[in-house]
Amino acid sequence: MEQATGGYRGVWRRLRRNPIGMIGLTMLVTAIVVALLAPWLSPYDPNAVSRVTIMDVYQPPSPEHWLGADDAGRDVLTNFLYGARVSLTVGFFASFIAVAIGGLLGLTAGFLGGRTEGVLMRFTDIMLVIPDLPLAVVIVALTKPSLTNIILVIGLLGWTSTARLVRAQTLSVKQRKFVLRARAIGAGNRYIMRRHIFPLVLPLLVVNTVLVISLAILNESTLSFLGLGDPATLSWGQMLNYAFTRGAMSAGAWWALIPPGFGIVWVVLACTLLGQGLEQALNPRLLTHHLAADRTLTALRRLPPDPAPSSEGIT
Amino acid sequence: MSHEVKNRSPLLAVNHLSVDYVDPPHPPAAALREITFTLQRGEALGIVGESGCGKSTLMLALMRLLPAAGRIVAGSVRLDGVELLDLDEQTMAALRWKRIAMIFQGAMNALNPVRTVGEQIAEAIRLHEGVGDRRVLARRVGELLDLVGIAANRRDQYPFQYSGGMRQRAMIAMALACSPDIVIADEPTTALDVMIQAQILQLLADLRRQLQLSILLVTHDLGIVAELCDRVLVMYGGVMAEYADADTIYNSPAHPYTQALLRAFPDPTRPAQKLAAIPGAPPRLNDLPPGCRFAPRCPYVFARCHMAAPPVYAITPTHSAGCFLVANPQGGAA
Numbered sequence: 001m002e003q004a005t006g007g008y009r010g011v012w013r014r015l016r017r018n019p020i021g022m023i024g025l026t027m028l029v030t031a032i033v034v035a036l037l038a039p040w041l042s043p044y045d046p047n048a049v050s051r052v053t054i055m056d057v058y059q060p061p062s063p064e065h066w067l068g069a070d071d072a073g074r075d076v077l078t079n080f081l082y083g084a085r086v087s088l089t090v091g092f093f094a095s096f097i098a099v100a101i102g103g104l105l106g107l108t109a110g111f112l113g114g115r116t117e118g119v120l121m122r123f124t125d126i127m128l129v130i131p132d133l134p135l136a137v138v139i140v141a142l143t144k145p146s147l148t149n150i151i152l153v154i155g156l157l158g159w160t161s162t163a164r165l166v167r168a169q170t171l172s173v174k175q176r177k178f179v180l181r182a183r184a185i186g187a188g189n190r191y192i193m194r195r196h197i198f199p200l201v202l203p204l205l206v207v208n209t210v211l212v213i214s215l216a217i218l219n220e221s222t223l224s225f226l227g228l229g230d231p232a233t234l235s236w237g238q239m240l241n242y243a244f245t246r247g248a249m250s251a252g253a254w255w256a257l258i259p260p261g262f263g264i265v266w267v268v269l270a271c272t273l274l275g276q277g278l279e280q281a282l283n284p285r286l287l288t289h290h291l292a293a294d295r296t297l298t299a300l301r302r303l304p305p306d307p308a309p310s311s312e313g314i315t
Numbered sequence: 316m317s318h319e320v321k322n323r324s325p326l327l328a329v330n331h332l333s334v335d336y337v338d339p340p341h342p343p344a345a346a347l348r349e350i351t352f353t354l355q356r357g358e359a360l361g362i363v364g365e366s367g368c369g370k371s372t373l374m375l376a377l378m379r380l381l382p383a384a385g386r387i388v389a390g391s392v393r394l395d396g397v398e399l400l401d402l403d404e405q406t407m408a409a410l411r412w413k414r415i416a417m418i419f420q421g422a423m424n425a426l427n428p429v430r431t432v433g434e435q436i437a438e439a440i441r442l443h444e445g446v447g448d449r450r451v452l453a454r455r456v457g458e459l460l461d462l463v464g465i466a467a468n469r470r471d472q473y474p475f476q477y478s479g480g481m482r483q484r485a486m487i488a489m490a491l492a493c494s495p496d497i498v499i500a501d502e503p504t505t506a507l508d509v510m511i512q513a514q515i516l517q518l519l520a521d522l523r524r525q526l527q528l529s530i531l532l533v534t535h536d537l538g539i540v541a542e543l544c545d546r547v548l549v550m551y552g553g554v555m556a557e558y559a560d561a562d563t564i565y566n567s568p569a570h571p572y573t574q575a576l577l578r579a580f581p582d583p584t585r586p587a588q589k590l591a592a593i594p595g596a597p598p599r600l601n602d603l604p605p606g607c608r609f610a611p612r613c614p615y616v617f618a619r620c621h622m623a624a625p626p627v628y629a630i631t632p633t634h635s636a637g638c639f640l641v642a643n644p645q646g647g648a649a
Binding site: 113176177178180181182183184185186187188191195196199200 | 378383408409411413416417419420421426427429438442489
């Protein structure tokens, strides 16, 4: 019934009262704003050709470089702000691909059932048991490591959990009477899936998308850290990779390592918190355990025992 | 309530319809056997029986909407002489709702909670008549809501903003969207209080007169049948117990089950009379008695009832019953 009470406005109202969700949302919005405003916020142009002397390498934080300089003498703050763009772009696009594939597959399998479901779900299982990261490494290594390729690889490998989740929800929604009614009206499978099942799966898909975004960002950082990132764009993972492979640790340049790490944690945490908050807002029953004694039950227990149950009068 | 039926060739003719539910390792369960009835244009037929006697299965079989495990194993369903069971799925889909519409049991579940009532009523018009213009649809939906006594401006509200009675009215409006010949009403008044129940029945009766509808009313409430129906089909455990006009069913029932059912129902003219419950429970489909399905609970049971299932005997041309007692009123001697 949750879906029925108040629609999306009700969800927003409950989300606003959910501190975890609001913290996550604020953090994510901050990250997005920073990424969008990067050209205006960052003190230097990341693409400008600059003369670098040996003194600029791993220069510690100073009034000119608030977060110091990296192995090439570039401003870390500028890299950090522009890195947010790459990470968020990969996160959004890859998760969009993953959720679209997973949603479509889960919906089709759950709704059609029978052999179609068998084939699609076995395929999902196979994809699920193959470890994502090694496969991603192999694919990216074999193809050109560009941003598009990374987005595609992460998206095409990350849809399995979404497919399982959506299938489960579809199985329960398709049992509802209005699906039979739609069929009686003469609606075909595609129409019923689109107009009747999808709207009820959508809230779940939204929550899932938010969580998949964090996964995608993490995967991108991992790939970049392993040296499989797009060399032309500087993402947070890439920054970590450079810092790690080019002696930031031995140089004691913590400023080259902490900002990108902090950025990754910030966005992943934001998505996780927002996802959790959304989940609770969409399904308020998650907030209370069904066995937890709530106030009404305690109140009932304190009532004095009824001396004459009224049922006796009836029999 | 008597309704003059002029056209003698029936609108809907169901002959010896049988449905199995299959569940591979187990033998198929005989959910419906040899159901035969006709429906004239403008006629209201009541289909009465306990829960699990196959009423809903029968309705779904008529619309060819049985769940995956359901199989129509024999019989015929003719609509205006056209055999529905032979049609391909596409033709059948085009015919559903256009000719036979259905008012589903439990309006809350039959409405999608996240779409407006108006949208859902418009769905049938859009799918069957290809009307895409929003204004035309809005006007048609408004007219339909008006027909069932709901203000047209409530078309943009969601099902949860409707009361129980209104939801049921909206379901009726939805059933009428494509001006069908036959409306199947599957327990249209379940879960409504008596006042709303009376309103809904009145609405159905009015609409029937106004639109020349044929109605198949599925219910377990004999009172509702008496109010609305011309003829009554009493079902028990997936077979026909008795089929006659409403007067005959109420005043001279021939089948022991119909008699017992009527005794279990309050009679306003004799308020002091005790209600008689029927002992036992309806048969389970995977554990049917070998002979007559009512035999284990029948007060007049005799040896033959346990050995063979009785055929449906015609008592008069318009009254038939599936009981050996009808063929041989002496009973036990046979």
